[in-house]
Amino acid sequence: MYELKPQYFTGIEAIDEQHSRIFKLADDAYKLLKDENKLFKDDDLKEIVKGLQDYAKYHFTEEEAYLEKMGYEGISKQVEQHKWFLGEVNRLAEKLSEISLGNQDSLIEKTLERLTTWFQEHIETLDMQMK
Ligand SMILES: [Fe+2]
Ligand SMILES: [Fe+2]
Numbered sequence: 001m002y003e004l005k006p007q008y009f010t011g012i013e014a015i016d017e018q019h020s021r022i023f024k025l026a027d028d029a030y031k032l033l034k035d036e037n038k039l040f041k042d043d044d045l046k047e048i049v050k051g052l053q054d055y056a057k058y059h060f061t062e063e064e065a066y067l068e069k070m071g072y073e074g075i076s077k078q079v080e081q082h083k084w085f086l087g088e089v090n091r092l093a094e095k096l097s098e099i100s101l102g103n104q105d106s107l108i109e110k111t112l113e114r115l116t117t118w119f120q121e122h123i124e125t126l127d128m129q130m131k
Helices: 013-034 042-070 075-098 104-123
Strands: none
Touching: 013 042, 013 104, 042 075, 042 104, 075 104
16 A cells, blocks of 8 residues: 555665655554454554654654755755654654554554655655655
């Protein structure tokens, strides 16, 4: 469902590889949402969100270093959006302390919603300018 499609390719191998790992986390969340054999999804969702926190942070550091090296002019906008996204993911992680059987699916949906927006509004638009 979620994968690095052609419109997301920057052609910069390391960046594409990192983006594809973020898509993989979204795909894990989607599979978890659709998994009818699993009753409690809290541990899996926590692991996915933790993965997002750690990996997005790593990716942003790498990407910003690359942009700086290239002398890319729009770097401050990149940094600003990266910070916003990390803030969103951290807020999501905080909400997971209140996860229950009743709200777990809506928390997964919220995670996917954030990620989908990120893929479209950041990767597909801003990151593509690195091409
Ligand atoms: Fe970026
Ligand atoms: Fe990126």
